[in-house]
Amino acid sequence: MGLTKSEIFSAEQNRLAQLLKALAHPARVAILQHLIKANTCICGDLVDELGLAQATISQHLKELKNVGLIQGTIEGVSVCYCINPETWKLLDQEVTSFIQGYKGAASCC
Amino acid sequence: MGLTKSEIFSAEQNRLAQLLKALAHPARVAILQHLIKANTCICGDLVDELGLAQATISQHLKELKNVGLIQGTIEGVSVCYCINPETWKLLDQEVTSFIQGYKGAASCC
DNA sequence: TGTATATAACGTAATATTGCAATATATTAA
DNA sequence: TTAATATATTGCAATATTACGTTATATACA
Numbered sequence: 001m002g003l004t005k006s007e008i009f010s011a012e013q014n015r016l017a018q019l020l021k022a023l024a025h026p027a028r029v030a031i032l033q034h035l036i037k038a039n040t041c042i043c044g045d046l047v048d049e050l051g052l053a054q055a056t057i058s059q060h061l062k063e064l065k066n067v068g069l070i071q072g073t074i075e076g077v078s079v080c081y082c083i084n085p086e087t088w089k090l091l092d093q094e095v096t097s098f099i100q101g102y103k104g105a106a107s108c109c
Numbered sequence: 110m111g112l113t114k115s116e117i118f119s120a121e122q123n124r125l126a127q128l129l130k131a132l133a134h135p136a137r138v139a140i141l142q143h144l145i146k147a148n149t150c151i152c153g154d155l156v157d158e159l160g161l162a163q164a165t166i167s168q169h170l171k172e173l174k175n176v177g178l179i180q181g182t183i184e185g186v187s188v189c190y191c192i193n194p195e196t197w198k199l200l201d202q203e204v205t206s207f208i209q210g211y212k213g214a215a216s217c218c
Numbered sequence: 219t220g221t222a223t224a225t226a227a228c229g230t231a232a233t234a235t236t237g238c239a240a241t242a243t244a245t246t247a248a
Numbered sequence: 249t250t251a252a253t254a255t256a257t258t259g260c261a262a263t264a265t266t267a268c269g270t271t272a273t274a275t276a277c278a
Contacts, residue, residue, distance in 0.1 A: 002234090002235060002236045002237075002261080002262045002263030002264060003236065003237080003262070003263060003264090004134065004135065004136075004235090004236065004237090004263095004264095005136075005160070005161065005236090005237080006135060008159065008160045008161070009135035009136070009138075009139055009159075013135040013138045013139055013142075014135050016135075016138055017132070017133050017134050017135040017137075017138050020129050020130075020132045020133040020138075021129075021130075021133035021134075023126070023129045023133075024126050024129040024130035024132075024133040025113065025126050025130075025265090025266085026113065026115060026118035026122040026123050026125075026126040027113075027114075027118070027266090028126075029118075029122045029125055029126050029129075029207070030118055030122055032207075033122075033207070033210070036210045036211045039214050039217075040214075040217070040218050042224075042225090043224070043225060043226095044223090044224065044225085050117065050118075051114070051117040052114065052117070052267075052268090053267065053268050053269080054224085054225075054226095054268090055225095055226085055227090055228095055267075055268055055269075055270090056266075056267050056268065057225095058225060058226060058227085059226095059227095059265095059266080059267080059268095060266095061225095062226085062227095071217070071218065072218070073218040074225095074274090074275090075218065076224090076275060076276065077222095077223055077224050077225085077274080077275050077276060078223085078224050078225075078275090079224080079225065079226090080218035081218065082214060082217040082218045083211055083214065083217075085213055085214065085217070088208070088211055091208060092208050092209075095204060095208060096205070096208075098138070098141075098142070099197070099200060099201050099204060099205075100201075101142070101145045102145045102192055102197055104194055105148050105149075105191060105192070105194065108148075108149070108180070108191040108192075108194070109149050109180070109181070109182040109184065109189035109190065109191045111231080111232045111233030111234065111264090111265060111266045111267075112232070112233060112234090112265095112266065112267075113233095113234095113265090113266065113267090114266090114267080134235090134236085136236095151254075151255090152254070152255060152256090153253090153254065153255085161237075161238090162237065162238050162239080163238090163254085163255075163256095164237075164238055164239075164240090164255095164256085164257085164258095165236075165237050165238065166255095167255060167256060167257085168236080168237080168238095168256090168257095169236095170255095170256095171256080171257095183244090183245085183255095185245065185246065185254090186244080186245050186246060186252090186253055186254050186255085187245090187253085187254050187255075188254080188255065188256095
């Protein structure tokens, strides 16, 4: 059906999957890496930096904003984007505890 | 076009996005959490544990296997699945360095 | 007021994902 | 060999994603 059965999973599992999904595209990885390096940037910077159309970049920014990973403030003609520190912290905690949950295995199959 | 322009991104960005994509579904998060807890399991265990059809679980397992996050060994009638320690280590390194790359911002927008 | 600039929103085409029933495959036990 | 068990594969329908041209909106400046 193309429709994820969210109701059978926990809120934590759904939230983690949602955050990871927002990160799971090379363009959005690149956008976030640029934001980490530059601290702030505007849509036009990313259009130049990556090789994608303005409409596409804008859409990716929207997705990142929707899950709260970035925030944008209108600054004159443009919109200044930056990482949302609180969501990023949550991401760090959730992802780290998920990945670190695996402590290797004595024996495997 | 619905087709990601992988060629304009670095191999690292594509690989990270690929790994994250494999994790970006609550069913696959649940499968991995179960695997972490139980160390090993078979497809049937997951069908009981989660509320999804056998074909659906099998498909999610295939995706996790395709990116190398898990491995399966035929054991009589069933297939014993477990986490692939090497890929998991790579995942840990890549994801950690990506997320930890952000050191908060003095001022944001 | 008019014009340039920057971004968002809309519409569309191509492709990918999700979930499952049905079927195929492969191993074990009788 | 036959039956039972466990998975994988195939095919399908519904939905989601990706990318971009075009258009709308909103601010700044002459």
